[in-house]
Amino acid sequence: MDTKKLFQKFVAFTTAVHRVKHEMTKDVRTGEITPVQYDILEYIAVSQPVTLSEISDCQHLSMPNASRELKKLAEKNLCEKFAASEDRRKQYIRLSKKGEAMMNKVFESVEARFLERIKHASEEDLKEIEHALDVLHAKAFYS
Amino acid sequence: MDTKKLFQKFVAFTTAVHRVKHEMTKDVRTGEITPVQYDILEYIAVSQPVTLSEISDCQHLSMPNASRELKKLAEKNLCEKFAASEDRRKQYIRLSKKGEAMMNKVFESVEARFLERIKHASEEDLKEIEHALDVLHAKAFYS
DNA sequence: CTCTTTAGTTATCATTTGATAAATAAATCG
DNA sequence: CGATTTATTTATCAAATGATAACTAAAGAG
Numbered sequence: 001m002d003t004k005k006l007f008q009k010f011v012a013f014t015t016a017v018h019r020v021k022h023e024m025t026k027d028v029r030t031g032e033i034t035p036v037q038y039d040i041l042e043y044i045a046v047s048q049p050v051t052l053s054e055i056s057d058c059q060h061l062s063m064p065n066a067s068r069e070l071k072k073l074a075e076k077n078l079c080e081k082f083a084a085s086e087d088r089r090k091q092y093i094r095l096s097k098k099g100e101a102m103m104n105k106v107f108e109s110v111e112a113r114f115l116e117r118i119k120h121a122s123e124e125d126l127k128e129i130e131h132a133l134d135v136l137h138a139k140a141f142y143s
Numbered sequence: 144m145d146t147k148k149l150f151q152k153f154v155a156f157t158t159a160v161h162r163v164k165h166e167m168t169k170d171v172r173t174g175e176i177t178p179v180q181y182d183i184l185e186y187i188a189v190s191q192p193v194t195l196s197e198i199s200d201c202q203h204l205s206m207p208n209a210s211r212e213l214k215k216l217a218e219k220n221l222c223e224k225f226a227a228s229e230d231r232r233k234q235y236i237r238l239s240k241k242g243e244a245m246m247n248k249v250f251e252s253v254e255a256r257f258l259e260r261i262k263h264a265s266e267e268d269l270k271e272i273e274h275a276l277d278v279l280h281a282k283a284f285y286s
Numbered sequence: 287c288t289c290t291t292t293a294g295t296t297a298t299c300a301t302t303t304g305a306t307a308a309a310t311a312a313a314t315c316g
Numbered sequence: 317c318g319a320t321t322t323a324t325t326t327a328t329c330a331a332a333t334g335a336t337a338a339c340t341a342a343a344g345a346g
Contacts, residue, residue, distance in 0.1 A: 001269040003261075007254050009276045015189070016284040017160045022203070034332060046158070052294060060165070065334065067295055089293045089342050111150050118146075121282055126144040129283055132275035133152045139264055140272055141159040177302060195324065208304065210325055232312045232323045 010140070024113045028106045032076060036061070037069055041095070044079055045103040049092035051084075078102065153283070167256045171249045175219060179204070180212055184238070187222055188246040192235035194227075221245065 029038050039059055044050055047058075056066040070093065073079045078099035084090035095103060121129065172181050182202055187193055190201075199209040213236065216222045221242035227233035238246060264272065 001266055001273075003258060003269075006261075006269065006273055006276075007257050009273065009280075010257055011189075011253075013276045013280050013284065014160060014164050016280055016286070017157060018164075019286065020284045021157050021161075026203075036333070046154075053292090056294095060169075061333090062335070063294065064296080064336080069333090071295085087293085087343070091294080107154075110154075114150050114153055115146060118149075118283060123144055125282055126146075126149065128278050130144075130149055130152060132278040133149075133156045135271050135275040136279065137152075137156050137159055139268055140261060141156065141163045143159070143162065179303070196322090204303090205305070206324065207306080207326080212303090214325085230313070230323085234324080 020117075024110050024117075025106075028109050030102070033073070033078070034069075037073055040066075040069055040073065041078060041099060041103060042106075044093060044095055044099075045107075048094040049082075050094075051090055051092060055093070073099075163260075167253050167260075168249070171252050173245070176216070176221070177212075180216055183209075183212055183216065184221060184242060184246060185249075187236060187238055187242075188250075191237040192225075193237075194233055194235060198236070216242075 029035065033041065036059075040055055043055060043058060047054070052063065052066055052070060055061065055070065056063050059066065061069070070079070070081075074081060077096055079093055080096045081091045081093050084092055118126065118129065172178065176184065179202075183198055186198060186201060190197070195206065195209055195213060198204065198213065199206050202209065204212070213222070213224075217224060220239055222236055223239045224234045224236050227235055261269065261272065
Protein backbone atom coordinates (compact mmCIF):
# COMPACT_ATOMS: atom_id res chain seq x y z
CA MET A 1 0.00 0.00 0.00
CA ASP A 2 1.20 3.47 -0.90
CA THR A 3 1.07 5.09 2.51
CA LYS A 4 2.15 8.42 1.04
CA LYS A 5 -1.03 8.60 -0.96
CA LEU A 6 -3.03 7.37 2.01
CA PHE A 7 -1.56 10.12 4.14
CA GLN A 8 -2.54 12.74 1.58
CA LYS A 9 -6.08 11.46 1.62
CA PHE A 10 -6.00 11.51 5.39
CA VAL A 11 -4.96 15.16 5.40
CA ALA A 12 -7.48 16.21 2.78
CA PHE A 13 -10.19 14.34 4.62
CA THR A 14 -9.35 15.88 7.97
CA THR A 15 -9.51 19.32 6.40
CA ALA A 16 -12.89 18.48 4.89
CA VAL A 17 -14.24 17.37 8.26
CA HIS A 18 -13.13 20.65 9.76
CA ARG A 19 -14.74 22.65 7.03
CA VAL A 20 -18.03 20.79 7.19
CA LYS A 21 -18.20 20.94 10.95
CA HIS A 22 -17.58 24.67 10.85
CA GLU A 23 -20.25 25.16 8.23
CA MET A 24 -22.78 23.11 10.17
CA THR A 25 -22.24 24.89 13.48
CA LYS A 26 -21.19 28.42 12.61
CA ASP A 27 -24.52 30.14 13.19
CA VAL A 28 -25.75 28.00 16.07
CA ARG A 29 -23.59 29.98 18.43
CA THR A 30 -25.88 32.58 19.90
CA GLY A 31 -24.38 35.99 20.56
CA GLU A 32 -24.48 35.10 24.23
CA ILE A 33 -21.39 32.90 24.35
CA THR A 34 -17.86 32.92 22.97
CA PRO A 35 -16.37 30.12 20.85
CA VAL A 36 -14.44 28.66 23.76
CA GLN A 37 -17.55 28.73 25.91
CA TYR A 38 -19.48 26.99 23.17
CA ASP A 39 -16.88 24.22 23.03
CA ILE A 40 -17.11 23.78 26.77
CA LEU A 41 -20.90 23.59 26.66
CA GLU A 42 -20.77 21.05 23.86
CA TYR A 43 -18.34 18.97 25.87
CA ILE A 44 -20.51 19.13 28.98
CA ALA A 45 -23.61 18.26 26.95
CA VAL A 46 -22.00 15.10 25.61
CA SER A 47 -20.12 14.02 28.73
CA GLN A 48 -22.02 15.31 31.72
CA PRO A 49 -21.55 15.23 34.54
CA VAL A 50 -17.93 16.35 34.27
CA THR A 51 -15.40 17.91 36.60
CA LEU A 52 -13.46 21.11 36.02
CA SER A 53 -10.26 19.10 35.66
CA GLU A 54 -11.81 17.07 32.86
CA ILE A 55 -12.86 20.21 31.04
CA SER A 56 -9.38 21.59 31.52
CA ASP A 57 -7.77 18.42 30.11
CA CYS A 58 -10.11 17.78 27.22
CA GLN A 59 -10.51 21.37 26.05
CA HIS A 60 -6.82 22.15 26.47
CA LEU A 61 -7.41 24.97 28.89
CA SER A 62 -5.38 25.71 31.99
CA MET A 63 -7.29 25.26 35.23
CA PRO A 64 -7.46 28.99 35.93
CA ASN A 65 -8.82 29.71 32.47
CA ALA A 66 -11.25 26.81 32.57
CA SER A 67 -12.44 28.00 35.95
CA ARG A 68 -12.97 31.51 34.66
CA GLU A 69 -14.93 30.45 31.58
CA LEU A 70 -17.04 28.05 33.57
CA LYS A 71 -17.85 30.78 36.04
CA LYS A 72 -19.09 32.93 33.18
CA LEU A 73 -21.26 30.08 31.89
CA ALA A 74 -22.68 29.58 35.37
CA GLU A 75 -23.38 33.31 35.63
CA LYS A 76 -25.29 33.05 32.38
CA ASN A 77 -27.26 30.21 33.94
CA LEU A 78 -26.16 27.75 31.29
CA CYS A 79 -24.59 25.25 33.64
CA GLU A 80 -24.54 24.31 37.29
CA LYS A 81 -21.96 23.03 39.72
CA PHE A 82 -22.75 20.59 42.47
CA ALA A 83 -20.49 19.11 45.10
CA ALA A 84 -19.27 15.54 44.77
CA SER A 85 -20.23 13.65 47.88
CA GLU A 86 -17.13 11.39 47.80
CA ASP A 87 -14.57 14.16 47.60
CA ARG A 88 -15.44 17.60 48.85
CA ARG A 89 -12.73 19.24 46.74
CA LYS A 90 -14.43 18.11 43.58
CA GLN A 91 -17.50 19.46 41.94
CA TYR A 92 -19.52 17.98 39.17
CA ILE A 93 -20.82 20.17 36.41
CA ARG A 94 -23.90 19.69 34.30
CA LEU A 95 -26.06 21.80 32.03
CA SER A 96 -28.86 23.80 33.60
CA LYS A 97 -32.39 23.71 32.19
CA LYS A 98 -31.52 26.72 30.09
CA GLY A 99 -28.25 25.12 28.98
CA GLU A 100 -30.06 21.93 28.04
CA ALA A 101 -32.59 23.91 26.06
CA MET A 102 -29.88 25.79 24.21
CA MET A 103 -27.88 22.69 23.37
CA ASN A 104 -30.99 20.78 22.32
CA LYS A 105 -31.75 23.51 19.81
CA VAL A 106 -28.17 23.41 18.60
CA PHE A 107 -28.16 19.65 18.13
CA GLU A 108 -31.55 19.75 16.40
CA SER A 109 -30.26 22.33 13.97
CA VAL A 110 -27.05 20.41 13.31
CA GLU A 111 -28.99 17.20 12.88
CA ALA A 112 -31.29 18.86 10.35
CA ARG A 113 -28.24 19.92 8.36
CA PHE A 114 -26.81 16.47 8.60
CA LEU A 115 -30.03 14.98 7.24
CA GLU A 116 -30.04 17.55 4.46
CA ARG A 117 -26.49 16.56 3.69
CA ILE A 118 -27.32 12.87 3.32
CA LYS A 119 -30.83 13.23 1.92
CA HIS A 120 -29.85 12.05 -1.54
CA ALA A 121 -28.09 8.97 -0.18
CA SER A 122 -29.70 5.58 -0.83
CA GLU A 123 -30.22 2.98 1.88
CA GLU A 124 -27.05 1.30 0.58
CA ASP A 125 -25.14 4.56 0.79
CA LEU A 126 -26.23 5.03 4.39
CA LYS A 127 -25.04 1.57 5.30
CA GLU A 128 -21.74 2.32 3.62
CA ILE A 129 -21.43 5.63 5.46
CA GLU A 130 -22.15 4.01 8.80
CA HIS A 131 -19.61 1.29 8.15
CA ALA A 132 -17.02 3.83 7.03
CA LEU A 133 -17.57 5.84 10.23
CA ASP A 134 -17.03 2.70 12.29
CA VAL A 135 -13.91 1.70 10.39
CA LEU A 136 -12.21 5.07 10.54
CA HIS A 137 -13.17 5.68 14.14
CA ALA A 138 -11.69 2.35 15.16
CA LYS A 139 -8.62 2.22 12.94
CA ALA A 140 -7.50 5.76 12.25
CA PHE A 141 -9.14 8.20 14.64
CA TYR A 142 -9.08 6.11 17.78
CA SER A 143 -7.88 7.59 21.08
CA MET B 144 -31.90 3.11 8.45
CA ASP B 145 -31.94 4.69 11.88
CA THR B 146 -30.64 8.15 11.03
CA LYS B 147 -30.72 9.16 14.68
CA LYS B 148 -28.09 6.58 15.49
CA LEU B 149 -26.15 7.51 12.36
CA PHE B 150 -26.16 11.14 13.44
CA GLN B 151 -24.80 10.21 16.84
CA LYS B 152 -21.98 8.30 15.22
CA PHE B 153 -21.37 11.26 12.95
CA VAL B 154 -21.03 13.58 15.94
CA ALA B 155 -18.83 11.23 17.91
CA PHE B 156 -16.66 10.70 14.85
CA THR B 157 -16.29 14.39 14.14
CA THR B 158 -15.20 14.96 17.72
CA ALA B 159 -12.66 12.15 17.40
CA VAL B 160 -11.21 13.69 14.24
CA HIS B 161 -10.82 16.98 16.03
CA ARG B 162 -9.12 15.37 18.96
CA VAL B 163 -6.73 13.34 16.85
CA LYS B 164 -5.84 16.26 14.62
CA HIS B 165 -5.10 18.37 17.67
CA GLU B 166 -2.97 15.68 19.18
CA MET B 167 -1.00 15.18 15.98
CA THR B 168 -0.28 18.86 15.43
CA LYS B 169 -0.18 20.43 18.87
CA ASP B 170 3.59 20.62 19.25
CA VAL B 171 4.49 21.27 15.64
CA ARG B 172 3.60 24.91 16.12
CA THR B 173 6.88 26.60 16.86
CA GLY B 174 6.81 29.44 19.33
CA GLU B 175 7.22 31.79 16.40
CA ILE B 176 3.63 31.80 15.17
CA THR B 177 0.15 32.01 16.63
CA PRO B 178 -2.57 29.39 16.02
CA VAL B 179 -4.34 31.53 13.44
CA GLN B 180 -1.06 32.14 11.65
CA TYR B 181 -0.38 28.42 11.65
CA ASP B 182 -3.76 27.75 10.04
CA ILE B 183 -3.02 30.31 7.36
CA LEU B 184 0.38 28.80 6.64
CA GLU B 185 -1.12 25.33 6.41
CA TYR B 186 -3.72 26.62 3.99
CA ILE B 187 -1.11 28.35 1.84
CA ALA B 188 1.07 25.23 1.87
CA VAL B 189 -1.74 23.09 0.52
CA SER B 190 -3.29 25.58 -1.89
CA GLN B 191 -0.53 27.88 -3.04
CA PRO B 192 -0.50 30.20 -4.75
CA VAL B 193 -3.50 31.85 -3.08
CA THR B 194 -4.86 35.36 -2.86
CA LEU B 195 -5.64 37.29 0.28
CA SER B 196 -9.35 37.05 -0.49
CA GLU B 197 -9.14 33.29 -0.61
CA ILE B 198 -7.41 33.18 2.75
CA SER B 199 -10.04 35.50 4.11
CA ASP B 200 -12.87 33.29 2.80
CA CYS B 201 -11.46 29.91 3.67
CA GLN B 202 -10.06 30.78 7.08
CA HIS B 203 -13.11 32.81 8.07
CA LEU B 204 -11.14 35.97 8.67
CA SER B 205 -12.22 39.45 7.70
CA MET B 206 -10.05 41.04 5.04
CA PRO B 207 -8.45 43.52 7.45
CA ASN B 208 -7.58 40.77 9.89
CA ALA B 209 -6.33 38.43 7.18
CA SER B 210 -4.20 41.25 5.80
CA ARG B 211 -2.74 41.95 9.23
CA GLU B 212 -1.86 38.34 9.96
CA LEU B 213 -0.37 37.85 6.54
CA LYS B 214 1.75 40.92 6.98
CA LYS B 215 3.11 39.42 10.19
CA LEU B 216 3.90 36.16 8.41
CA ALA B 217 5.67 38.07 5.65
CA GLU B 218 7.66 40.02 8.25
CA LYS B 219 8.74 36.70 9.72
CA ASN B 220 9.85 35.69 6.22
CA LEU B 221 7.50 32.73 6.13
CA CYS B 222 5.62 33.78 3.02
CA GLU B 223 5.90 36.08 0.07
CA LYS B 224 3.52 38.18 -1.94
CA PHE B 225 3.90 38.74 -5.64
CA ALA B 226 1.77 40.76 -7.99
CA ALA B 227 -0.64 39.02 -10.33
CA SER B 228 0.16 40.05 -13.88
CA GLU B 229 -3.50 39.90 -15.01
CA ASP B 230 -4.91 42.12 -12.32
CA ARG B 231 -2.70 44.58 -10.55
CA ARG B 232 -5.01 44.83 -7.55
CA LYS B 233 -4.43 41.18 -6.77
CA GLN B 234 -1.41 39.55 -5.28
CA TYR B 235 -0.57 35.93 -5.08
CA ILE B 236 0.88 34.50 -1.94
CA ARG B 237 3.17 31.54 -1.54
CA LEU B 238 5.49 30.17 1.10
CA SER B 239 9.04 31.47 1.21
CA LYS B 240 12.00 29.09 1.38
CA LYS B 241 11.86 29.38 5.15
CA GLY B 242 8.10 28.82 5.16
CA GLU B 243 8.49 25.75 2.93
CA ALA B 244 11.14 24.40 5.24
CA MET B 245 8.96 24.92 8.28
CA MET B 246 5.90 23.32 6.74
CA ASN B 247 7.90 20.41 5.37
CA LYS B 248 9.08 19.64 8.85
CA VAL B 249 5.54 19.91 10.13
CA PHE B 250 4.15 17.56 7.51
CA GLU B 251 6.98 15.09 8.06
CA SER B 252 6.25 15.02 11.74
CA VAL B 253 2.51 14.64 11.22
CA GLU B 254 3.10 11.90 8.66
CA ALA B 255 5.33 10.04 11.09
CA ARG B 256 2.56 10.16 13.65
CA PHE B 257 0.05 9.02 11.11
CA LEU B 258 2.25 6.03 10.22
CA GLU B 259 2.66 5.24 13.91
CA ARG B 260 -1.10 5.38 14.24
CA ILE B 261 -1.69 2.85 11.48
CA LYS B 262 1.40 0.73 11.99
CA HIS B 263 -0.52 -2.24 13.36
CA ALA B 264 -2.99 -2.20 10.47
CA SER B 265 -2.82 -5.06 8.00
CA GLU B 266 -2.78 -4.56 4.25
CA GLU B 267 -6.52 -5.33 4.31
CA ASP B 268 -7.09 -2.75 7.02
CA LEU B 269 -5.28 -0.12 4.98
CA LYS B 270 -7.43 -0.83 1.97
CA GLU B 271 -10.49 -0.56 4.16
CA ILE B 272 -9.28 2.72 5.64
CA GLU B 273 -8.61 4.18 2.22
CA HIS B 274 -12.01 3.12 0.98
CA ALA B 275 -13.69 4.55 4.07
CA LEU B 276 -11.90 7.87 3.56
CA ASP B 277 -13.14 7.99 -0.02
CA VAL B 278 -16.70 7.09 0.92
CA LEU B 279 -17.03 9.61 3.72
CA HIS B 280 -15.31 12.36 1.82
CA ALA B 281 -17.66 11.90 -1.11
CA LYS B 282 -20.91 11.21 0.69
CA ALA B 283 -20.83 12.96 4.04
CA PHE B 284 -18.02 15.52 4.16
CA TYR B 285 -18.26 16.86 0.63
CA SER B 286 -18.24 20.59 -0.03
C1' DC C 287 -0.40 14.86 63.18
C1' DT C 288 2.51 17.03 59.71
C1' DC C 289 3.64 16.92 54.80
C1' DT C 290 2.43 16.58 50.21
C1' DT C 291 -0.70 16.26 46.63
C1' DT C 292 -5.03 17.29 44.39
C1' DA C 293 -8.99 20.33 42.95
C1' DG C 294 -10.24 24.53 42.27
C1' DT C 295 -10.28 29.92 42.73
C1' DT C 296 -8.91 34.71 42.24
C1' DA C 297 -6.27 38.29 40.38
C1' DT C 298 -3.47 40.20 36.94
C1' DC C 299 -1.18 41.00 32.61
C1' DA C 300 0.21 40.23 27.88
C1' DT C 301 -1.12 38.66 23.54
C1' DT C 302 -4.30 37.31 20.13
C1' DT C 303 -8.31 37.77 17.80
C1' DG C 304 -12.47 40.13 16.06
C1' DA C 305 -14.94 44.19 14.37
C1' DT C 306 -15.33 48.55 12.15
C1' DA C 307 -14.27 52.83 9.69
C1' DA C 308 -11.80 54.99 6.35
C1' DA C 309 -8.42 54.99 2.75
C1' DT C 310 -5.96 53.67 -1.90
C1' DA C 311 -5.62 51.94 -6.30
C1' DA C 312 -6.86 49.30 -10.10
C1' DA C 313 -10.61 47.19 -12.85
C1' DT C 314 -15.06 47.33 -14.94
C1' DC C 315 -19.45 49.15 -16.37
C1' DG C 316 -22.40 52.29 -18.87
C1' DC D 317 -14.88 59.55 -19.20
C1' DG D 318 -17.13 59.23 -14.58
C1' DA D 319 -19.28 56.03 -11.39
C1' DT D 320 -19.07 51.75 -9.24
C1' DT D 321 -17.02 47.60 -7.78
C1' DT D 322 -13.14 44.77 -6.29
C1' DA D 323 -8.80 43.80 -3.75
C1' DT D 324 -6.30 45.24 -0.35
C1' DT D 325 -4.29 48.22 3.44
C1' DT D 326 -3.96 50.95 7.64
C1' DA D 327 -5.50 52.32 11.99
C1' DT D 328 -8.02 51.69 16.08
C1' DC D 329 -10.71 49.60 19.68
C1' DA D 330 -12.91 46.02 22.25
C1' DA D 331 -13.15 41.46 23.61
C1' DA D 332 -11.37 36.82 24.11
C1' DT D 333 -7.77 33.93 25.24
C1' DG D 334 -3.42 32.40 27.35
C1' DA D 335 -0.01 32.43 31.04
C1' DT D 336 1.49 32.91 35.68
C1' DA D 337 1.60 33.64 40.64
C1' DA D 338 -0.47 33.24 44.84
C1' DC D 339 -4.18 31.41 47.42
C1' DT D 340 -7.79 28.05 49.94
C1' DA D 341 -9.44 23.77 51.29
C1' DA D 342 -9.74 18.97 51.38
C1' DA D 343 -7.57 14.33 50.76
C1' DG D 344 -4.01 11.09 51.27
C1' DA D 345 0.65 9.40 52.83
C1' DG D 346 3.84 8.20 56.28
